[in-house]
Amino acid sequence: xxNGNTNTCExxxxxxxxxxxxxxxxxxxxxxxxxxxxxxxxxxxxxYRVIKERAKREDKSxxxxxxxxxxxxxxxxEEKEQSTKVALFRLxxxxxxxxxxxxxxxxxxxxxxxxxxxxxxxxxxxxxxxMVNAL
Numbered sequence: 001x002x003n004g005n006t007n008t009c010e011x012x013x014x015x016x017x018x019x020x021x022x023x024x025x026x027x028x029x030x031x032x033x034x035x036x037x038x039x040x041x042x043x044x045x046x047x048y049r050v051i052k053e054r055a056k057r058e059d060k061s062x063x064x065x066x067x068x069x070x071x072x073x074x075x076x077x078e079e080k081e082q083s084t085k086v087a088l089f090r091l092x093x094x095x096x097x098x099x100x101x102x103x104x105x106x107x108x109x110x111x112x113x114x115x116x117x118x119x120x121x122x123x124x125x126x127x128x129x130x131m132v133n134a135l
Contacts, residue, residue, distance in 0.1 A: 025078075041066075051065055051066065
């Protein structure tokens with residue numbers, strides 16, 4: 001079926017899957033309370049003091065404060081990535097609608113490749129002229 005809605009549904013399903021996948025990943029990270037993997041990180045003395053003071057103020061361990069901040073940063077990055085994907089999806093939809101409406105101006109062009117080649121040749125000529133003039 002060559003309906004434009006078919007493509008929209010496919011993209012929407014992919015987008016929804018990404019969101020569900022993201023939610024599951026973050027939930028797994030949050031719910032993973034088995035801290036069996038020990039790591040060692042190096043902190044500058046000033047950063048160590050800042051984190052240690054915050055941990056003391058919040059009555060938490062240094063590791064707990066660091067874990068919470070890492071999870072928060074991961075959430076923030078994932079949300080930003082998801083919003084970017086949604087924005088790109090919407091832009092794609094607008095471009096498709098514009099193409100379907102035949103109002104883009106490209107409907108008047110018989111051979112777009114030939115026109116683009118002509119534009120590129122003009123740009124090359126201008127570039128060569130600028131190089132000659134620069135010498």
